[in-house]
Amino acid sequence: MPDLPVLALDGISKSFPGVKALKNVSFLLEAGEIRALVGENGAGKSTLMKVLSGAYSADAGTISVFGKAVENPSPATMIGKGVAVIYQEMAQAPHLSVAENVLLGRLPRRTGGLVDWAEARRQTAAVLERLGFAIDPAARIDTLSVAKRQMVEIARALTRNARIIVLDEPSAVLAASEIAQLFAIIRKLSAEDGVAFVYISHRLVEVFDIAETVTVMRDGEVVHQCRTEEIDSETLIRHMVGREVGDIFPKRVPKIGEEALRISGLSAGGLVEDASLYVRRGEIVGLFGLAGAGRTETLKGLFGADRAARGTLQLGGKIVHLASPRDGLAHGLGLVPEDRKVAGLFLKQSVGFNITISSLKHLMAGLLLSRVKETALVDTIIRRLRVKTPNARAAVQNLSGGNQQKCVIGRLVGAECSIMLADEPTRGVDVGAKREIYDLLFELSDSRQLAIVIASSELPEILNLCDRVYVMREGRITAELDARQTSEEEVMRYATHN
Amino acid sequence: MSATTASRPTFRNLPRGFGLVIALVVLIVAASLISPHFLNPINVLNVLRQVALYGILGVGMTFILLTAGIDLSISSIVGFVGVVAATLMGMGYPILLSCLLAVGGGLIIGVINGLGIVVGQVPPFIMTLGSMVMTRGIALMIADGSTVNLGPRGDEFFFLGGGFILGVPTPIWVFALVCVVAFVVLRLSPFGRAIYAVGSSPEAARLAGINVGLVTFSVYLISAGLASLSALIFLSRLSVGDPNSGVGLELEAITIAVIGGTSLFGGEGGIAGTIGGAMVLAILANILNLAGVSPFSQQVVKGLIIVFAVLLEAGRRRRA
Numbered sequence: 001m002p003d004l005p006v007l008a009l010d011g012i013s014k015s016f017p018g019v020k021a022l023k024n025v026s027f028l029l030e031a032g033e034i035r036a037l038v039g040e041n042g043a044g045k046s047t048l049m050k051v052l053s054g055a056y057s058a059d060a061g062t063i064s065v066f067g068k069a070v071e072n073p074s075p076a077t078m079i080g081k082g083v084a085v086i087y088q089e090m091a092q093a094p095h096l097s098v099a100e101n102v103l104l105g106r107l108p109r110r111t112g113g114l115v116d117w118a119e120a121r122r123q124t125a126a127v128l129e130r131l132g133f134a135i136d137p138a139a140r141i142d143t144l145s146v147a148k149r150q151m152v153e154i155a156r157a158l159t160r161n162a163r164i165i166v167l168d169e170p171s172a173v174l175a176a177s178e179i180a181q182l183f184a185i186i187r188k189l190s191a192e193d194g195v196a197f198v199y200i201s202h203r204l205v206e207v208f209d210i211a212e213t214v215t216v217m218r219d220g221e222v223v224h225q226c227r228t229e230e231i232d233s234e235t236l237i238r239h240m241v242g243r244e245v246g247d248i249f250p251k252r253v254p255k256i257g258e259e260a261l262r263i264s265g266l267s268a269g270g271l272v273e274d275a276s277l278y279v280r281r282g283e284i285v286g287l288f289g290l291a292g293a294g295r296t297e298t299l300k301g302l303f304g305a306d307r308a309a310r311g312t313l314q315l316g317g318k319i320v321h322l323a324s325p326r327d328g329l330a331h332g333l334g335l336v337p338e339d340r341k342v343a344g345l346f347l348k349q350s351v352g353f354n355i356t357i358s359s360l361k362h363l364m365a366g367l368l369l370s371r372v373k374e375t376a377l378v379d380t381i382i383r384r385l386r387v388k389t390p391n392a393r394a395a396v397q398n399l400s401g402g403n404q405q406k407c408v409i410g411r412l413v414g415a416e417c418s419i420m421l422a423d424e425p426t427r428g429v430d431v432g433a434k435r436e437i438y439d440l441l442f443e444l445s446d447s448r449q450l451a452i453v454i455a456s457s458e459l460p461e462i463l464n465l466c467d468r469v470y471v472m473r474e475g476r477i478t479a480e481l482d483a484r485q486t487s488e489e490e491v492m493r494y495a496t497h498n
Numbered sequence: 499m500s501a502t503t504a505s506r507p508t509f510r511n512l513p514r515g516f517g518l519v520i521a522l523v524v525l526i527v528a529a530s531l532i533s534p535h536f537l538n539p540i541n542v543l544n545v546l547r548q549v550a551l552y553g554i555l556g557v558g559m560t561f562i563l564l565t566a567g568i569d570l571s572i573s574s575i576v577g578f579v580g581v582v583a584a585t586l587m588g589m590g591y592p593i594l595l596s597c598l599l600a601v602g603g604g605l606i607i608g609v610i611n612g613l614g615i616v617v618g619q620v621p622p623f624i625m626t627l628g629s630m631v632m633t634r635g636i637a638l639m640i641a642d643g644s645t646v647n648l649g650p651r652g653d654e655f656f657f658l659g660g661g662f663i664l665g666v667p668t669p670i671w672v673f674a675l676v677c678v679v680a681f682v683v684l685r686l687s688p689f690g691r692a693i694y695a696v697g698s699s700p701e702a703a704r705l706a707g708i709n710v711g712l713v714t715f716s717v718y719l720i721s722a723g724l725a726s727l728s729a730l731i732f733l734s735r736l737s738v739g740d741p742n743s744g745v746g747l748e749l750e751a752i753t754i755a756v757i758g759g760t761s762l763f764g765g766e767g768g769i770a771g772t773i774g775g776a777m778v779l780a781i782l783a784n785i786l787n788l789a790g791v792s793p794f795s796q797q798v799v800k801g802l803i804i805v806f807a808v809l810l811e812a813g814r815r816r817r818a
Binding site: 326329342347357360367 | 682686687688691694695698699701702703704705706707708709765766
């Protein structure tokens with residue numbers, strides 16, 4: 001490779017009070033190279049990205065673009081140098097048009113200073129066409145799908161002459177066909193225009209699919225770099241977690257007991273129709289379906305979180321009616337919501353607050369809360385669930401995704417739930433933490449005879465974790481399968497039209 | 499790229515509310531330098547009485563802001579409750595009965611706010627803006643646009659706002675009691691936790707088994723109740739029911755809570771800060787009075803202080 005690297009990081013370090021977020025990070029990026037950046041949550045990927053975008057300034061080290069060291073990087077200078085960072089939560093103006101977003105801050109002017117809208121649309125259409133993407137430049141951003149919004153971000157980067165594009169988990173919000181489209185564009189820009197990419201992802205399959213080279217980070221350091229054809233996913237995972245994970249799914253023999261929950265004829269969320277299922281104590285039941293199949297709606301309907309839900313619910317053989325989540329909790333049901341940050345956690349509050357909020361009535365001494373009982377419960381949960389936190393008073397938003405999820409699960413354990421409904425419990429959680437959550441669910445199922453329903457769109461998770469699987473399609477349950485007898489193909493057949 | 503952000507952990511790790519304590523100390527030192535009268539016991543009690551009068555409203559507003567709501571109607575409740583109590587006393591009803599009935603009237607406004615916001619899903623700003631205008635109108639109707647005399651009971655009633663217990667003005671005792679109860683409720687009761695939960699994320703609160711509607715309804719009732727209480731204190735001090743009293747107090751209460759570190763976006767803050775906020779405002783007003791600054795300039799200074807306080811807080815959060 002004779003060319004000068006388009007991007008060179010040399011010895012980048014960055015500390016926050018109490019944490020060394022980046023330690024001596026170095027890597028090179030050639031023109032047209034597609035480099036994957038992988039690592040568990042907390043490995044330092046996002047910090048590195050913010051250093052690259054100029055949002056953070058590094059404590060030590062240099063960033064060079066086309067061989068020239070960047071002095072005093074700021075977001076403006078980094079954009080000026082051709083570095084574009086596209087975050088997962090895209091920074092767009094939702095009420096403005098595609099053209100306005102693409103050319104934000106650089107709209108073409110007529111003489112006199114008024115915006116030349118025709119020119120703006122023409123420029124936008126040109127760049128979108130170059131991407132091979134059909135989006136109306138006049139459409140409002142908030143009418144577009146997430147995939148299209150991502151294309152708009154890429155288009156914006158291109159109009160700013162970006163030579164280096166950093167993508168932060170772009171596929172997390174995309175469907176399979178959209179990912180293929182995104183990859184096609186990445187390949188095209190890399191091959192035809194020599195744009196270099198840093199592709200951050202949790203999904204190793206994608207890393208092998210799109211990237212030529214891979215950089216693995218752990219605890220703020222680069223622990224491994226190589227070409228993707230020189231490594232397999234087992235080894236990659238080992239570098240990421242720093243230990244042998246073996247099979248990510250633990251094995252167990254379920255001890256199945258009495259029926260815990262049975263619903264017949266559930267309709268919920270304006271989508272689910274006539275769904276019937278049951279789960280026994282000590283059993284883990286999977287609820288699989290593609291996006292829009294009605295998994296979340298079913299769980300919310302079971303939990304009492306959907307007022308319009310209809311159906312006959314039996315808990316331990318007795319017919320009950322749940323009018324609210326409060327009712328659900330009082331009957332021993334617990335929900336781990338899909339959207340952890342909004343519906344699961346109180347981000348502004350402490351770890352202890354998040355753990356105890358559903359079991360305060362057990363923690364009273366007379367009319368007031370007992371600090372002693374509260375501390376005892378929080379400490380027990382933190383220890384049993386191995387929540388990694390400096391202490392119980394730490395803000396929950398500073399925890400990694402996996403540890404946040406443990407707080408949500410811990411809340412239900414503290415509330416002594418006997419039936420747990422978990423909606424995508426490992427979404428946005430890194431490999432090592434996934435395994436810990438699986439272990440935790442197994443442990444709860446075995447030691448507490450918890451009945452667990454897991455809704456998931458990840459097939460390996462469903463098949464390896466669960467004892468029985470219900471498959472949903474368009475709001476209906478289309479199959480009930482033994483997880484040990486069935487195959488991915490069979491489940492997919494019931495989940496799709498074929 | 500050298501060490502541009504050499505860490506300043508000493509500044510970052512300061513506990514929340516430290517800035518407020520510093521501000522108070524600076525203000526007190528400055529005040530005693532500016533005027534020898536500041537530390538005079540009579541003046542100190544006067545300042546504390548101001549703290550109490552506005553602080554009670556600040557406490558109510560703290561409950562509201564913690565749920566990410568807002569209550570603009572408290573200023574009109576002060577006028578309305580005062581006029582009702584004055585009218586009843588003027589008609590010869592016993593003091594206690596008059597006060598209870600008037601507070602009941604104030605609570606009805608709280609119920610209307612709560613129902614509109616919880617059941618009608620009207621945004622708190624709009625709902626309480628409406629009830630602010632409406633309540634002021636009712637107060638003016640009852641008083642027929644003029645002031646209402648307390649009659650012969652006024653002298654006895656003066657104790658609430660102007661009297662002393664053990665040498666300390668009565669309103670300060672009332673404020674202290676309100677603060678203790680509010681502090682305990684917010685820190686040590688499930689209801690207090692629920693308030694913080696609702697303010698942090700209503701959806702997470704609902705799924706965690708909290709009755710979000712009831713909690714929200716309750717804080718508007720608490721706010722109206724505390725506004726009614728301070729209405730009686732104002733009435734007692736003025737000795738005359740004025741339908742126009744209390745105008746602008748909602749902003750005073752918001753200022754106190756925000757200076758005290760309570761977030762307008764809910765879930766963050768507390769009573770200790772609110773007490774501090776009330777003290778900052780009262781001492782500031784006192785300094786300006788002692789220094790002979792005109793009331794008009796005082797407003798300018800107060801406005802600047804609000805912005806400055808929020809800027810400091812925002813800076814603290816960015817660093818954190």
